[in-house]
Amino acid sequence: MRIMTLDDQPLDPAPVRRLILAPHADDESLGCGGLLAKYPDECSVAVLALPDDVRQKEFSEAQRILGYRTAFFLDQPDGSVGERMHDLVGMIDRVLNLCRPEELYLPYPSVHQDHVAAYEAGVRSARLSMSAEHWFPPTVMVYDVAAYDLQLYPTDLRWNFFEALDEGQVDRKVEAVRAYASQQVHGPHPLNGIKQGAHTLGCARQVAYAEQFALVRAVRAGRDTPHDGATSRSVEQQVTPPEGGEKAPIVTATVPRQRQGYAR
Numbered sequence: 001m002r003i004m005t006l007d008d009q010p011l012d013p014a015p016v017r018r019l020i021l022a023p024h025a026d027d028e029s030l031g032c033g034g035l036l037a038k039y040p041d042e043c044s045v046a047v048l049a050l051p052d053d054v055r056q057k058e059f060s061e062a063q064r065i066l067g068y069r070t071a072f073f074l075d076q077p078d079g080s081v082g083e084r085m086h087d088l089v090g091m092i093d094r095v096l097n098l099c100r101p102e103e104l105y106l107p108y109p110s111v112h113q114d115h116v117a118a119y120e121a122g123v124r125s126a127r128l129s130m131s132a133e134h135w136f137p138p139t140v141m142v143y144d145v146a147a148y149d150l151q152l153y154p155t156d157l158r159w160n161f162f163e164a165l166d167e168g169q170v171d172r173k174v175e176a177v178r179a180y181a182s183q184q185v186h187g188p189h190p191l192n193g194i195k196q197g198a199h200t201l202g203c204a205r206q207v208a209y210a211e212q213f214a215l216v217r218a219v220r221a222g223r224d225t226p227h228d229g230a231t232s233r234s235v236e237q238q239v240t241p242p243e244g245g246e247k248a249p250i251v252t253a254t255v256p257r258q259r260q261g262y263a264r
Contacts, residue, residue, distance in 0.1 A: 019101035031143035033173030040067035082117025138219035146190035
């Protein structure tokens with residue numbers, strides 16, 4: 001694994017189809033572990049809160065299990081990632097401009113302040129900007145972190161989009177969540193019923209297993225009118241290794257804090 005800091009050297013663009021914004025290391029596995037296991041070559045993860053050494057090792061193991069390659073760390077204070085919202089949005093903007101995702105995944109704004117901040121910052125970064133350099137992700141989704149069953153304020157978000165999964169993908173999600181040994185709980189808890197929950201969701205949609213999402217925005221471009229000149233095929237070609245070739249190494253990048261925040 002290579003760890004890079006943007007202060008040390010510029011990062012080359014790393015286009016992916018799907019970018020998952022995680023408040024903490026483990027939320028990516030809880031909310032999108034099936035998606036990551038299904039599309040590892042099409043996904044990157046950006047983690048907002050700075051993990052401790054234990055959580056960092058657990059994250060690396062979960063990343064290995066799920067098979068995706070690139071992760072960005074924004075190194076914000078755990079428990080108060082939204083303390084400097086303007087700067088946080090600017091950092092997410094930088095990741096968006098590097099990855100240029102077709103789909104952006106945000107956590108549901110539940111009772112945890114970091115989840116609320118991640119959702120709000122992500123929505124702001126997904127804006128239609130007056131800056132021509134700002135990346136506009138055509139599809140924005142919200143994912144479910146089932147560890148919370150309450151919310152601080154009502155939203156109009158509805159679980160209306162479902163990703164079908166097979167048993168192997170769900171099993172890798174379960175394994176990735178279990179890699180976070182420091183976060184495990186005992187007894188009846190959503191963390192201990194991930195496979196059963198995915199099966200229940202899937203059965204109600206006539207598939208074996210599923211993950212649920214809330215669709216915030218979707219722009220469907222025709223084949224002859226790709227979004228900003230980047231077709232799905234070209235993105236696939238950039239992130240998928242040649243047939244018979246070795247997979248690219250896992251890349252972890254640290255995105256430094258910025259005082260200037262984000263442009264309109």
